[in-house]
Each structure stands twice: as structure tokens, then as C-alpha cells.
Amino acid sequence: MERNNFLKDIAQVMFGNAALLLSQVLTGFVLPKLMSVESFGNYRIFMLYGTYAGLLHFGFVDGIFFKYAGKNIDDIKREEISKYFSVFIVIEAITSMVIISTSVLFFSGSKYGFIFFTIGIYSFVLNVVTFFQYFSQAIMRFGLVSSASLIQAATISIIIVSVLVSKLVGFSNGVNYQTYVLMYIGVYCVLLVFYTFGYKNGNRYNKISITGKYGVNGISEVFKIGLPITIAYQISNLTLNLDNQFVSMFFSARTFAKYSFAYNLISITVSVVLAVAMVLFPYLNKLGKAAALKQYINNIDYILLFAYASLISYYPVRIIIQWFLPKYQESLVYFRILSPGVAITLCITAIVSNYYKVMDDNIRYLRNGCISLVITLILDTVVYFTFKDVIAMAFVSLVELAIWYTIEDVSFRIKYNIKNFSSYLYIGLMVVAFEVATGMQNVLLSFIIYVCLYIVISLLVMRRSMKVLSQKLINIVRY
Known part of the structure; x- marks a missing residue:
């Protein structure tokens, strides 16, 4: 039931x-x-x-x-x-x-x-x-x-x-x-x-x-519980948007429009998966800490599998922009660079942050977020004053996401003795696969290569999780 x-x-x-x-x-x-x-x-x-x-x-x-x-x-x-x-x-x-x-x-x-x-x-x-x-x-x-x-x-x-x-x-x-x-x-x-x-x-x-x-x-209790969560969320928000903030402050409104347009496209993908996060926390909270921890690795793997499959949407989006919004074609460069970060963002916002809440470990999440924000601020500042180039800002944003995820995830795994770091190998391989495939001029060939690479890498690295997920989907259909 x-x-x-x-x-x-x-x-x-x-x-x-x-x-x-x-x-x-x-x-x-x-x-x-x-x-x-x-x-x-x-x-x-x-x-x-x-x-x-x-x-x-x-x-x-x-x-x-x-x-x-x-x-x-x-x-x-x-x-x-x-x-x-x-x-x-x-x-x-x-x-x-x-x-x-x-x-x-x-x-x-x-x-x-x-x-x-x-x-x-x-x-x-x-x-x-x-x-x-x-x-x-x-x-x-x-x-x-x-x-x-x-x-x-x-x-x-x-x-x-x-x-x-x-x-x-x-x-x-x-x-x-x-x-x-x-x-x-x-x-x-x-x-x-x-x-x-x-x-x-x-x-x-x-x-x-x-x-x-x-x-x-009871009022002070509500603030005491919620304030660290909100600050952590806003630090996360700042970390995600700091490159956007730099572009809005130091580049023209026209350049920011095209860079922000790429982020707008990415947010469409993110919003669908975050629906799971809305439901996940109350149920994890009811499961209890021990039972929830057993599902941590699987939940990370499922999000990654879904997120990198969803990047197939890059191809119809590319065609639509070239046909319907040619004045935003420059945004496709930023969109291509930033898209692999979707999976990392979803791991943090949909899974990792919810687990910190379940374990009532919000201060640790907040502390890690502060460290990530400082690193992000330093990197964005150095990259801007070194290159003063929007493409460079997009690339460093992807690096910053990887650093943030590593800090939050490794800290959680160490404290709760969770092993199996195959997700890092999977993220690295899929980022390279996406950037290499989408770098090709022939859209059809690029699409075929990305799909093939996704299937091969997923079977090699995520075979166990794919098997478990497939069985669960079969059981749901039968049920």
C-alpha cells in the first residue's frame, strides 16, 4: 500500500x-x-x-x-x-x-x-x-x-x-x-x-x-530548524547562479540575454526531475534513517541515468533554435557546455540535499556549501579577469558544479560509511561523451554517437543499477 x-x-x-x-x-x-x-x-x-x-x-x-x-x-x-x-x-x-x-x-x-x-x-x-x-x-x-x-x-x-x-x-x-x-x-x-x-x-x-x-x-523552533536549510539552499542557489551574476554585471544586457537563455533551456530539464524530490523527502523521513541510507547509492544512480538520457533533448532544442530563434544561435554554444551539469545539479538538489535533511545534518550541508561558494567565487573571479570571455565562464561553471558535488557527496559518504564511487566514473565519462558527440557538425551522426555512448557507458558502469531499475519498472507495470 x-x-x-x-x-x-x-x-x-x-x-x-x-x-x-x-x-x-x-x-x-x-x-x-x-x-x-x-x-x-x-x-x-x-x-x-x-x-x-x-x-x-x-x-x-x-x-x-x-x-x-x-x-x-x-x-x-x-x-x-x-x-x-x-x-x-x-x-x-x-x-x-x-x-x-x-x-x-x-x-x-x-x-x-x-x-x-x-x-x-x-x-x-x-x-x-x-x-x-x-x-x-x-x-x-x-x-x-x-x-x-x-x-x-x-x-x-x-x-x-x-x-x-x-x-x-x-x-x-x-x-x-x-x-x-x-x-x-x-x-x-x-x-x-x-x-x-x-x-x-x-x-x-x-x-x-x-x-x-x-x-x-514554537516560533523560534521553526526558525531554528529552517534557517540553516534556507541559508544552505541560498548558498546552493548562489553557487549555481554566480556565473550568471558575473555575466549580468560585467557584460552587456544582450550578451546576458543569450547566456541566460541557455540556462533557461536547462531549467526546463531540471524542473521535471525535481518533481521526484518534492515527493521523496516526506517518504524518506517516514522510512527512517537506516532504511533511507540503504537507498542512497541507488537513488544517485537512477538520477544520473535519467539525467544523461534526458540530454538527448539537446538535439531537438538545437534544431528548434536554429529554425525558430536564429538570433539566439550563440546560446547553443553555452547550452552545449552547460548541459552535462544538469545531472550533477540534480544529484545535489534532488538527492544529496534531501539526505542531509533526513539525517538532520543540515549544518554540515551548510558548511560544505559555504566552502563550495568560496571556491566558486574565487574561480569565477580569476576566470573573468583572466579571459573576460563568456565561454570561459561557462566551462568553469561546469568545473564548479563537479567540485560542489564532490564536497557534499564525499562528506556524506565518509560520515555514514557509504562506499561504491562508481557514480564519479560515470559522470566523468558521460561529460566527455556528450561534449565530444555534440561537437560534431553532422547532427544525425552526433545524435547516434551520443545514444550509443550512453548505452555502452551505462551498461559498463551502471549495470547493477540498471538491472535493479529495470526490475522495479517491470514490477510496477505488472502491479
């Missing part, structure tokens, strides 16, 4: 994320067509700083997630969760007003004035939505999370298609980044309304409300 529920939850979240994937494809391929390169670059600057908005819940939603992960909704007191929610609303409102005021006082009239003003609004809406989302994941209400993903996907798709039709019939020349940013924030307002009604419909989930009985009991 437990396995059936797990598969059902995975299916629900994957379905919602599949819908989000379709909307991200529209955003990734159609939105650049509807904007000038400079305007798209400014939109991506908003999205870059928007990724840091998650830090502005100060660990509270992570603490809520950790506190309630795997619990039954009937065992949660309405007064307790409502108190937490009310305190959180006040904190976010104050934070939002500080950002908005700062944008008006110090950046008024500039591009960054608009960006930071909207970030102030976005941070409030985003973090309140995140509170609902994390609480829903914690109590394993994945149907609600999946429905929210569907609404988000549908709303974004309607916006993109409407602007596209408007341009095709001659009503407009597309959309500027200011208008689209406001519409994007509007999508999260819709999600906020949806989640609010989802916990106000009078059934057993009618738990969350605004209350004047704030109190302080």
Missing part, C-alpha cells in the same frame, strides 16, 4: 510538472520571440534576482516543512499552524515594504528601480505561496500541489499565447519586460487565491487562517 501511495504521489506531481514543462517550453522558446534581445535580458535579470527572494522567508517555510513532514493533517492543531501562518504574513509584509521603499529611495527612475520594486511585491506573494506549497508537501497533499502546478501552467500558457496571437494579427509588436513581469507576478497572485481556498473549503484541511493570537511558543 505504501509503495502504491508513493507511486500515486509521484504520478500526481509529475503530471503537474509536465504541464509546467509545457508552459516553460512556451516561455523558453516563444517569449524570446515576443521580446527584443535587450528586453529579454532585462526580464532574465528580474528572474535572476527573483531567485534570491526565497531567502526572504528566513527559513520559516523550510522549518514548517521539516516540522510537519510525513504527519497526518488530523494530528495537526489548527491553532498552532494558524499562529505560524499569521506571524509569517507579518514578517513577509514588513520585508516586502522595506524592499519597495529601498527601490523608490535609491533606484527611482532606473531599470533596477522597476526590477527591485517588483521584487518587493513578488517576494511577498511568492513566499506565502511557498508556505502553502511546502505545508501541502509536508502533509503529502500532493493532489493540491499538482492542481496548483496545472493552474500555473495554464495561466502562463494563456498569457504567452495571447501575446503571440496579438502579435500575429498585428495588434501589438510583442511585449516588453515590464508588462510581462507584472503578468508573471499576477500568476502567483492566482496561485495564492487557489491555495487560500484550498485550505478554506470547510473539510478536514480547513486548518490555516489569520489569527491575532500570535504568541511566541
